[in-house]
Amino acid sequence: METLKARASAQPLQDADDLINSVETFIFDCDGVIWKGDSLIDGVPETLDMLRSKGKRLVFVTNNSTKSRKQYGKKFETLGLNVNEEEIFASSFAAAAYLKSIDFPKDKKVYVIGEDGILKELELAGIQYLGGPEDGGKKIELKPGFYMEHDEDVGAVVVGFDRYFNYYKVQYGTLCIRENPGCLFIATNRDAVTHLTDAQEWAGGGSMVGAISGSTQREPVVVGKPSTFMMDYLSNKFGIQKSQICMVGDRLDTDILFGQNGGCKTLLVLSGVTSLSMLQGPDNKIQPDFYTNKISDFLSLKAATV
Amino acid sequence: METLKARASAQPLQDADDLINSVETFIFDCDGVIWKGDSLIDGVPETLDMLRSKGKRLVFVTNNSTKSRKQYGKKFETLGLNVNEEEIFASSFAAAAYLKSIDFPKDKKVYVIGEDGILKELELAGIQYLGGPEDGGKKIELKPGFYMEHDEDVGAVVVGFDRYFNYYKVQYGTLCIRENPGCLFIATNRDAVTHLTDAQEWAGGGSMVGAISGSTQREPVVVGKPSTFMMDYLSNKFGIQKSQICMVGDRLDTDILFGQNGGCKTLLVLSGVTSLSMLQGPDNKIQPDFYTNKISDFLSLKAATV
Incomplete structure (x- = not known):
C-alpha cells in the first residue's frame, strides 16, 4: 500500500x-x-x-565513461572526499565488467569510440583494444576506389561519450559491427546530456551511440x-x-x-x-x-x- | 486484383x-x-x-545531399548523360524546397550539418545559413566554465551526410534545437549506407541524424x-x-x-x-x-x- x-x-x-x-x-x-x-x-x-x-x-x-575508476578517485580526492576506488562504478568500468561477465574471448579485440577511461578499464581487465583518442585525428581519404581496412578480430565495439568523435570512427565501428560475425555493439550510456562544464548542458553519449545505431541499424547493449x-x-x-x-x-x-x-x-x-x-x-x-x-x-x- | x-x-x-x-x-x-x-x-x-x-x-x-542540383548536373555530364539540372532532385534541394514551402522566415537562419550541396541550394533559395564545411575544423575549448554561444536566430537545423562531422557541430546543432523556440530539425535522409567510393559501403546520413536525435531526443522531419x-x-x-x-x-x-x-x-x-x-x-x-x-x-x- x-x-x-x-x-x-x-x-x-x-x-x-x-x-x-x-x-x-x-x-x-x-x-x-x-x-x-x-x-x-x-x-x-x-x-x-x-x-x-x-x-x-x-x-x-x-x-560518465571518460574517466576510469582510478581517475574518478582523484576527482573525489580533489574535492576533499574520502572515497575508495572500489566504491566507484563508472560506465567505463561497467563496459569492461560486462565483457568479462560474458567471457569475451582473449583473442578478440574491442574497438573503442570514446575517451581514455574506457581504455584504462579494458587494460585493467586484460582485454585488447584499439581506437579511442588515437583515432581522433584520423581522416578518410577521398580517392576514388578507396577501401577502409578493418581488423577482423574486433569482437565488440564499445561506444561512449567522445569529444573527438569523427567520421573515421563512425565508419570503422560500423564496419566492425556490420562485417565481423557476432560483433557486439555496447553503449556505456545513451544520455542526451552530459556536463563537460557546468556553464551549460552538453550533448551526451547518446549522440555517439545514435550515430552508430543510425549507420548499423542495430540497437546496443547498454551497460550504464x-x-x-x-x-x-x-x-x-x-x-x-x-x-x-x-x-x-x-x-x-x-x-x-x-x-x-x-x-x-x-x-x-x-x-x-x-x-x-x-x-x-x-x-x-x-x-x-x-x-x-x-x-x-x-x-x-x-x-x-x- | x-x-x-x-x-x-x-x-x-x-x-x-x-x-x-x-x-x-x-x-x-x-x-x-x-x-x-x-x-x-x-x-x-x-x-x-x-x-x-x-x-x-x-x-x-x-x-545524396553533398552536391547541389547544378553539381549533380556535372556528374551526369561527365558520365556522358544529357540531363537537365531541372530534372534532378537531390535531398540538398529538397531541404531548401521544404523550407520555402513552409515560408521559412527571411530573418531566420539555418544551421547546416552537412556538405557543400546544402549550402548551395539554400543560397539559391535566398535562405541565410551558417555552419557546414566551415565548422569542420572547429574544436570545443575545454576550460572549466566554458560556455558555447549560439545564434538565437537559427530557426532550423538541416542535417545531411557530413564527412567532417565533429562534436562542435553536434553541440551547436543541439543547442539551437533545444534552446531556440520553434527551431526545426530537418534531415535530408536517414540512410544507413552511402557510396562515398564504390569499393565498400560507407556509413550514411543516418549516422549524423542519429547523433542529433540522440542528443536532442527529437525526431527530424525527413525531406528525402x-x-x-x-x-x-x-x-x-x-x-x-x-x-x-x-x-x-x-x-x-x-x-x-x-x-x-x-x-x-x-x-x-x-x-x-x-x-x-x-x-x-x-x-x-x-x-x-x-x-x-x-x-x-x-x-x-x-x-x-x-
Whole structure:
C-alpha cells in the first residue's frame, strides 16, 4: 500500500532516519548529487560521514565513461572526499565488467569510440583494444576506389561519450559491427546530456551511440544507467538484496528509472537537472519514492526528529 | 486484383512496353540504377534516349545531399548523360524546397550539418545559413566554465551526410534545437549506407541524424526518400498524377518504399545494393510491383516483343 502510494506520486522526504534505517546501501549518482561540474554540493562531506558512521555501504555510480575508476578517485580526492576506488562504478568500468561477465574471448579485440577511461578499464581487465583518442585525428581519404581496412578480430565495439568523435570512427565501428560475425555493439550510456562544464548542458553519449545505431541499424547493449547491469553486478558482488538499496539521483530517466528497474528504493534530489515542476509536470511518468532538495537534507531532517 | 497480386510478391518484369505505356513519368534513383560510384551502368544512355523518344518525363532523385542540383548536373555530364539540372532532385534541394514551402522566415537562419550541396541550394533559395564545411575544423575549448554561444536566430537545423562531422557541430546543432523556440530539425535522409567510393559501403546520413536525435531526443522531419515530400513536390510542380509515375530504384527501404508511400508504380533493379535473394528472403516485407536486372532490360524486353 505504502509502495503503491509512493509510486503513484513522489512524496517529499520527511523523516530521513526512517529511510536510512530501512536500507543498508546507498547508491549515489555523482553529477548533480555529489558535485556540479567542478564544485562540491553543500553539505556532502558531512552527509557521507554520517552515513558511514551508521555503517551504511556507499556506492558512487556514474554514466560518465571518460574517466576510469582510478581517475574518478582523484576527482573525489580533489574535492576533499574520502572515497575508495572500489566504491566507484563508472560506465567505463561497467563496459569492461560486462565483457568479462560474458567471457569475451582473449583473442578478440574491442574497438573503442570514446575517451581514455574506457581504455584504462579494458587494460585493467586484460582485454585488447584499439581506437579511442588515437583515432581522433584520423581522416578518410577521398580517392576514388578507396577501401577502409578493418581488423577482423574486433569482437565488440564499445561506444561512449567522445569529444573527438569523427567520421573515421563512425565508419570503422560500423564496419566492425556490420562485417565481423557476432560483433557486439555496447553503449556505456545513451544520455542526451552530459556536463563537460557546468556553464551549460552538453550533448551526451547518446549522440555517439545514435550515430552508430543510425549507420548499423542495430540497437546496443547498454551497460550504464538505466540498464540494470551495474545494479546486478553490485548486488552479486557484495551480496546485497536490492530492496536494501536506495538509489539517489538527480535524473528521472536514468537514475530513478535505474533504481526502479533494479527494484530499489529511489530518492530524487533537486540539486541537479530536475526541478520540482518537472517532477510534478503532466508529461513526467517517472515517480521516485521520495524527493528532497539535496542529500545534506539527511542531516537537517534527521536533526528535526531528535 | 492485379495490384494486390503484385504487392503480395514482386513479379519479374516481362513486358517493358506495357509498363512504359502505363505511365508518363519515370523517377530514377541514381546510385545503383544509373551509375555505381564513378562508373555508368551498362546501357543507361540508350535506355534514357528510348524513353525520351517515347515522350516520357524523366526525373532523377537522390538522397545524396553533398552536391547541389547544378553539381549533380556535372556528374551526369561527365558520365556522358544529357540531363537537365531541372530534372534532378537531390535531398540538398529538397531541404531548401521544404523550407520555402513552409515560408521559412527571411530573418531566420539555418544551421547546416552537412556538405557543400546544402549550402548551395539554400543560397539559391535566398535562405541565410551558417555552419557546414566551415565548422569542420572547429574544436570545443575545454576550460572549466566554458560556455558555447549560439545564434538565437537559427530557426532550423538541416542535417545531411557530413564527412567532417565533429562534436562542435553536434553541440551547436543541439543547442539551437533545444534552446531556440520553434527551431526545426530537418534531415535530408536517414540512410544507413552511402557510396562515398564504390569499393565498400560507407556509413550514411543516418549516422549524423542519429547523433542529433540522440542528443536532442527529437525526431527530424525527413525531406528525402522514403518521405513523400519530393514526390508531392514533383506532383504539384508538374501536375502529374502519382499513378502515372513509376519509381525505379535499387533499395527496398528507401526507393521502393518512397514509391509506394507516394502511390506510384514501383520497379526494383538488381544493379545496386539489393539482390534477388534479399528481395525474396523471408525478412523482407517490401515488395515492388516489378523487378528486373537493370534499366537497360527495357531495351531487350522491348525488342523481344517486336
